[in-house]
Amino acid sequence: MSAVLTQPHPSRQRHSPGLWTLAWRRLKRDRVGMLCLVVVAFFLSLMVASYLGIVAGNWSNEVGISYANPLFLAGEENLEAAHMGSSASAAHIPVADLSAVDPLAPRYREWEERTARIQVTETPRAETLLLGGDKWGRDVLQKTIKGAETSIFVGLTAALLATIIGTGLGGLSGYMGGRIGDVLEWFYNVFTSIPYILLILSFAAVLRQGLDTIIFILACTGWTGIYRLVRSEYIKHASREYVKAAQAIGATHTRRMFVHILPNVSHVSLVQLSQHVVQFIKAEVILSFLGLGVPVDSVSWGTMLAEAQTELVIGKWWQLAAAGVSMAILVTAFSMLTDSLRDALDPKMK
Amino acid sequence: MSNMEQPLLQVRNLGVNFRLEGGTLFEAVKNISFEVPKNSTVALVGESGSGKSVSAMAVMRLLPRESAIVSAASEILFEGSDLLKLSDEGIRAVRGKDVSVIFQEPMSSLNPVFTVGDQIAEILCLHMGLSRAQAWRRAEELMHEVGIPDPGLRIKSFPHELSGGQQQRVMIAIAIACNPKLLIADEPTTALDVTIQKQILDLLASLQARHKMSVLFITHDLAVVGEIADHVVVMQNGEIKEKASAKQIFETPRDPYTKALLSCRPNVDERPMRLPVIADFLQAGGAARLKLEQRRRGYRDDDEIVLEVKNLSKHFRLKEGLFKSRDVAAVKDASFKLARGKTLGLVGESGSGKTTVGLTLMRLHESSGGEVLFDGVDLLKLSEADFMKYKRRIQIVFQNPYASLNPRFTVGQILMEPLTIHRLAAGNRQCIEMAMALLERVGLPEESFHKYPHEFSGGQRQRIAIARCLTMKPDVLICDESVSALDVSVQAQVLNLLQDLQDEYRMSYIFISHDLAVVKYISDQVMVMSDGDVIEVANSDDIYLNPQQEYTRQLLGSIPRGWQGN
Numbered sequence: 057m058s059a060v061l062t063q064p065h066p067s068r069q070r071h072s073p074g075l076w077t078l079a080w081r082r083l084k085r086d087r088v089g090m091l092c093l094v095v096v097a098f099f100l101s102l103m104v105a106s107y108l109g110i111v112a113g114n115w116s117n118e119v120g121i122s123y124a125n126p127l128f129l130a131g132e133e134n135l136e137a138a139h140m141g142s143s144a145s146a147a148h149i150p151v152a153d154l155s156a157v158d159p160l161a162p163r164y165r166e167w168e169e170r171t172a173r174i175q176v177t178e179t180p181r182a183e184t185l186l187l188g189g190d191k192w193g194r195d196v197l198q199k200t201i202k203g204a205e206t207s208i209f210v211g212l213t214a215a216l217l218a219t220i221i222g223t224g225l226g227g228l229s230g231y232m233g234g235r236i237g238d239v240l241e242w243f244y245n246v247f248t249s250i251p252y253i254l255l256i257l258s259f260a261a262v263l264r265q266g267l268d269t270i271i272f273i274l275a276c277t278g279w280t281g282i283y284r285l286v287r288s289e290y291i292k293h294a295s296r297e298y299v300k301a302a303q304a305i306g307a308t309h310t311r312r313m314f315v316h317i318l319p320n321v322s323h324v325s326l327v328q329l330s331q332h333v334v335q336f337i338k339a340e341v342i343l344s345f346l347g348l349g350v351p352v353d354s355v356s357w358g359t360m361l362a363e364a365q366t367e368l369v370i371g372k373w374w375q376l377a378a379a380g381v382s383m384a385i386l387v388t389a390f391s392m393l394t395d396s397l398r399d400a401l402d403p404k405m406k
Numbered sequence: 407m408s409n410m411e412q413p414l415l416q417v418r419n420l421g422v423n424f425r426l427e428g429g430t431l432f433e434a435v436k437n438i439s440f441e442v443p444k445n446s447t448v449a450l451v452g453e454s455g456s457g458k459s460v461s462a463m464a465v466m467r468l469l470p471r472e473s474a475i476v477s478a479a480s481e482i483l484f485e486g487s488d489l490l491k492l493s494d495e496g497i498r499a500v501r502g503k504d505v506s507v508i509f510q511e512p513m514s515s516l517n518p519v520f521t522v523g524d525q526i527a528e529i530l531c532l533h534m535g536l537s538r539a540q541a542w543r544r545a546e547e548l549m550h551e552v553g554i555p556d557p558g559l560r561i562k563s564f565p566h567e568l569s570g571g572q573q574q575r576v577m578i579a580i581a582i583a584c585n586p587k588l589l590i591a592d593e594p595t596t597a598l599d600v601t602i603q604k605q606i607l608d609l610l611a612s613l614q615a616r617h618k619m620s621v622l623f624i625t626h627d628l629a630v631v632g633e634i635a636d637h638v639v640v641m642q643n644g645e646i647k648e649k650a651s652a653k654q655i656f657e658t659p660r661d662p663y664t665k666a667l668l669s670c671r672p673n674v675d676e677r678p679m680r681l682p683v684i685a686d687f688l689q690a691g692g693a694a695r696l697k698l699e700q701r702r703r704g705y706r707d708d709d710e711i712v713l714e715v716k717n718l719s720k721h722f723r724l725k726e727g728l729f730k731s732r733d734v735a736a737v738k739d740a741s742f743k744l745a746r747g748k749t750l751g752l753v754g755e756s757g758s759g760k761t762t763v764g765l766t767l768m769r770l771h772e773s774s775g776g777e778v779l780f781d782g783v784d785l786l787k788l789s790e791a792d793f794m795k796y797k798r799r800i801q802i803v804f805q806n807p808y809a810s811l812n813p814r815f816t817v818g819q820i821l822m823e824p825l826t827i828h829r830l831a832a833g834n835r836q837c838i839e840m841a842m843a844l845l846e847r848v849g850l851p852e853e854s855f856h857k858y859p860h861e862f863s864g865g866q867r868q869r870i871a872i873a874r875c876l877t878m879k880p881d882v883l884i885c886d887e888s889v890s891a892l893d894v895s896v897q898a899q900v901l902n903l904l905q906d907l908q909d910e911y912r913m914s915y916i917f918i919s920h921d922l923a924v925v926k927y928i929s930d931q932v933m934v935m936s937d938g939d940v941i942e943v944a945n946s947d948d949i950y951l952n953p954q955q956e957y958t959r960q961l962l963g964s965i966p967r968g969w970q971g972n
Contacts, residue, residue: 300770301802301804304768305878306794307823319812320814
């Protein structure tokens with residue numbers, strides 16, 4: 057053996073492309089995957105830009121008339137705005153003279169003069185906005201962008217957390233089996249025996265309202281499915297020969313679990329991640345709808361959809377469309393991207 | 407047979423292309439022609455990728471429609487009518503009735519949720535128009551005919567309740583249920599033990615004679631061919647290399663490839679220093695069978711003992727119901743010695759506990775008793791940390807090279823992992839150099855370092871697995887069916903490699919295999935196991951020439967002897 061090893065080998069190595077370089081090369085060849093990557097990257101940068109206040113910083117300003125029409129429906133009749141305008145002007149009609157019975161009557165004039173001195177710059181309210189306005193005349197486009205920030209952040213972080221918890225516990229339970237597996241299975245069974253909504257509500261009731269709470273709730277309740285799938289994959293792989301071979305060369309349990317098996321089951325986690333992002337964006341909608349979601353002073357796609365419910369009755373569909381369409385685009389792009397990612401990460405393909 | 411009768415099946419200019427990903431075509435079968443005469447057995451022989459199974463599936467029109475393209479010039483004449491021109495309806499009437507198939511894996515060919523009676527009766531109802539009661543009666547007769555004991559009882563069994571051999575018999579019963587004129591047997595005995603293989607071959611031969619049907623027998627094993635076939639078609643890479651009567655193939659082979667196939671398989675009667683490989687024959691231009699220097703084997707009294715196993719036993723605990731459990735002994739009191747630079751062969755049928763011995767002595771299974779003395783230390787009693795030192799000195803090469811390499815690791819990573827775990831190299835640079843040197847030693851090009859396992863063939867992968875073990879310079883190498891999954895020609899190369907490495911590094915091997923010819927070739931001493939018991943341990947020449955135990959005799963008697971010149 058030494059005869060072979062002491063003889064230095066002329067090193068004519070080429071640069072060795074790693075797993076990620078190869079994956080990136082494969083992904084670049086996948087046109088759909090690249091398109092989805094661009095879409096997702098666009099949404100993510102929008103999220104960051106909105107967080108930094110570069111875009112949609114003034115989303116809460118009431119820039120338009122109530123239910124301002126979108127640009128492409130400029131000519132449409134807007135009964136709500138007209139109604140509100142008429143009720144506002146109605147306030148200026150002088151009321152009947154009550155000075156005889158009203159002790160404050162002599163001061164009215166003075167107060168009116170004083171108020172006149174306060175400068176009120178009434179911004180002219182726009183008749184139409186690019187994607188229309190909501191009840192208070194806020195710009196739906198800006199709301200959508202701001203809402204994207206909240207929703208994507210919640211969906212992505214919660215899904216990441218849930219996937220990490222699910223994969224970690226699932227891997228442990230599937231690989232170790234025995235006592236540890238039993239304990240984790242019991243825990244899982246108890247956890248899943250509680251009705252889902254009840255579990256979410258009880259978490260929400262105990263904790264204060266806020267973004268971090270929603271993320272926590274979703275991650276804590278959403279890991280179960282991932283756990284189950286990853287566990288079964290680990291059970292399957294733990295008895296495979298390549299894991300035995302790793303054991304034979306002296307690889308530790310941790311090494312076998314994470315270095316050997318994890319890359320081979322990562323596609324399950326990845327697909328689950330994408331599905332849970334989608335699911336959690338929707339869950340956030342439900343929570344916000346129930347009033348357990350984002351605080352009242354912020355906006356998410358969920359609150360937008362909740363508002364849209366009443367608007368739809370009076371035919372104002374644009375808020376629903378804006379939130380729904382952007383959600384659909386992101387969700388589709390995201391799941392197709394994870395699909396391509398899975399293929400790209402699999403060295404056996406192509 | 408050029409005279410009189412028209413052959414039952416004529417395959418003319420058959421070409422099959424497979425559409426690969428990215429639109430490229432792969433020529434699996436290149437314009438081949440052969441015939442299957444009436445009432446005879448034709449063997450289609452070749453290694454993996456030779457196109458033998460594809461040709462047979464083309465006859466049955468069972469190729470996947472989306473990816474397989476049968477060339478327009480192809481003709482498959484069955485009793486004069488072209489099967490390729492039949493409608494879907496028409497071919498369905500032929501399948502199972504005039505032409506039927508038996509596959510390699512009986513367990514996966516039978517539907518696990520139906521009783522075997524149901525499955526035999528189904529085809530009878532379909533093709534013969536029998537009523538259910540008649541079909542069941544006929545099914546029972548068929549099961550009797552294929553030699554299943556107590557068919558009245560067994561007919562209500564589910565497939566998993568039968569042994570592998572019995573399952574294959576059921577498959578044969580289904581295949582012959584409608585008195586087919588042609589039976590296609592696709593590697594029907596490859597997954598079976600050698601004693602069962604013999605029974606199935608005998609059964610097929612007797613059925614062929616009794617039913618006067620023709621058999622198209624597909625196999626990679628020439629020894630089996632010699633036992634059963636009248637005519638042989640040798641295929642390689644989608645082409646027919648030679649077609650002739652069995653007598654001619656075995657006695658005066660003409661094609662170098664046929665000659666190579668005939669001699670690179672170890673033979674129980676001789677033991678050359680190195681096994682000839684296909685390249686030897688192609689270079690020699692198909693010279694007559696080379697006369698080779700013979701190697702002497704056997705333990706000598708002055709051999710240094712590396713590993714001594716005393717009364718090793720292993721029980722598996724099976725759960726029965728909620729609280730009960732039952733111990734099943736996989737290995738009972740196995741004792742043997744392994745000398746430095748020598749090979750101990752472990753043979754036995756499936757379930758005999760031979761693999762368990764290997765896994766238990768390197769602590770991949772926890773033992774239930776006994777001692778494994780290595781350098782005077784009992785390995786089984788060491789703590790996990792203390793055992794780590796010894797771990798690298800006993801290594802294992804697994805059976806399936808497709809499963810034993812992590813698909814997500816490059817070959818470089820695979821080879822360097824043990825070096826880093828055991829800190830055998832100083833720095834990354836030396837690590838890479840050592841891995842490169844080993845790649846060269848096992849005969850793989852340098853570029854392999856950056857490739858993934860799936861880019862290699864089975865034989866190359868097994869070389870990678872061997873190289874991985876060599877990184878740790880083990881004293882003992884356990885080869886668990888390490889060459890069983892490989893083609894004969896590749897098998898010879900890997901066996902030669904193992905032999906060279908043993909000569910070079912004085913490693914000791916424990917060679918576990920069900921293949922008695924291979925074990926005879928490579929072993930100094932042979933241990934025969936059955937049902938967890940050690941039946942016999944002796945020097946390999948002694949055991950093959952003069953077996954002491956009845957079981958050993960029976961086992962040796964079942965080895966396919968190939969052509970016996972009748």
